[in-house]
Amino acid sequence: MPISTDRFERLGADGDEDGPTPGTNASAILTFLRNNPDKAYTQSEIADVTDVKAGSVGPTLVRLRDRGRVDHRGHYWRVSDHDRSVDAAAGQSADALASREADDERPEMAAWRDHAVDPREHRDE
The missing domain is CATH 1.10.10.10 (Winged helix-like DNA-binding domain superfamily/Winged helix DNA-binding domain)
Incomplete structure (x- = not known):
């Protein structure tokens, strides 16, 4: 592939x-x-x-x-210090992602929905 x-x-x-x-x-x-x-x-x-x-x-x-x-x-x-910092960053990213997945939805989705426009509502305009 x-x-x-x-x-x-x-x-x-x-x-x-x-x-x-x-x-x-x-x-x-x-x-x-x-x-x-x-x-x-x-x-x-x-x-x-x-x-x-x-x-x-x-x-x-x-x-x-x-x-x-x-x-x-x-x-x-x-x-190396570089390898440890990469591991730390990866661990922090994984923790952040896990905490977001534990919520019902990602935090930015709630803010986005407040301002989102459904294009289907404006088809004939």
């Missing part, structure tokens, strides 16, 4: 649009680092905790760094 050029431009080198595919090494590593944002870890520590093979951790971290998902200093890696 074809995709739009805009969507194509958002895709990363491996087809990553919104984040690593669940079940991949990148997903396991990024999930671990996101769950521990206040610490930085060595590659061997990440391998031990995530069960990602030690030989795959380094190349995966480099790809995540190139995409702005993780930061690297010396021997240590952590989730």
Whole structure:
């Protein structure tokens, strides 16, 4: 199925649009680092905790760094501030959407209805 050029431009080198595919090494590593944002870890520590093979951790971290998902200093890696801010924004958006869905209708709909004109009422004019 074809995709739009805009969507194509958002895709990363491996087809990553919104984040690593669940079940991949990148997903396991990024999930671990996101769950521990206040610490930085060595590659061997990440391998031990995530069960990602030690030989795959380094190349995966480099790809995540190139995409702005993780930061690297010396021997240590952590989730990037950018990635955390994107997660926070996504969480706030999801919370806002959930609260709107909990209402009978979206707040802007009530204001819109006060001023809306039904075009069917003015057909013969």
